[in-house]
Amino acid sequence: MGALAGKTALVTGGSRGIGRGIAERLGRDGALVAVHYGSNAAAAEEVVKTIEQAGGRAFAIGAELGVPGDAQALWAAFDRGLAEHGGGEGLDILVNNAGIGLFGRIHEVAEDGFDRVFAVNAKAPFFIAQHGLDRLRDGGRIVNVSSGVTRVAFPSAIAYSMTKGALNTLTLTLAQELGARRITVNSVLPGIVPTDINPWLDDAQQQVRVAGYTALNRVAEVADIADVVAFLASDDSRWITGQNLDATGGAGLAV
């Protein structure tokens, strides 16, 4: 029996990158996993197939985030998917992972880009949590995928960094709000991880540079982050809430 047997999880942006790693790991741990995607249904179905081939249970749900009514659309798709897969009602683990990047120093960021990155990275998780509260069972988990840029300044992505700062504040405040229901709320802070968000990391020289940012002197793998999320999703983390857990391999520890 896996650590999450009998639990239901929703991973936003579970179709690719870090979210895919998280969905597959939670599936291996025994959870029924709702694999959310924005536009790429085929990628989400592939993740579902991978989880099923490993003996797990999963289903895909689509909803574009960052647009009006996104959270309601997501939960409606979740409810439909769950009913079709005999999962009963409600869920135990919500992972707010879906997000987009935005490069630009302060003088380079345009207003529409600023609004868009906040809509997807900060506003959507807020309303997904708000509309999910009645579904989330007591003793449940919310894990927000934030970023190491909230600890180590990265001026080339200032607006993106601000969205993750907002997410960390959501974590802190919601943890206090939901503590009475034994629901824990935590953030995980990855450093630079090779996913579609970072196509420049295909370059070997860039990999050496990025490895050099970390105390552990290597480039992260998606599993490095997924394993931390799995811990926060499990009963082992029951006494941890309202925290920002750095998972950067020790980026920026020394000057």
Ligand SMILES: NC(=O)c1ccc[n+]([C@@H]2O[C@H](COP(=O)([O-])OP(=O)(O)OC[C@H]3O[C@@H](n4cnc5c(N)ncnc54)[C@H](OP(=O)(O)O)[C@@H]3O)[C@@H](O)[C@H]2O)c1
């Ligand atoms: N990779 C890194 O270096 C890194 C570092 C720190 C933090 N993070 C954070 O980790 C999370 C995942 O990043 P990633 O690198 O895995 O990204 P990714 O490979 O680009 O995957 C993004 C995922 O989010 C979904 N998504 C994006 N925009 C969406 C929208 N508007 N509506 C619905 N779904 C949307 C995508 O689904 P579709 O393909 O269907 O659109 C996809 O499943 C993000 O929150 C990111 O900020 C990443």
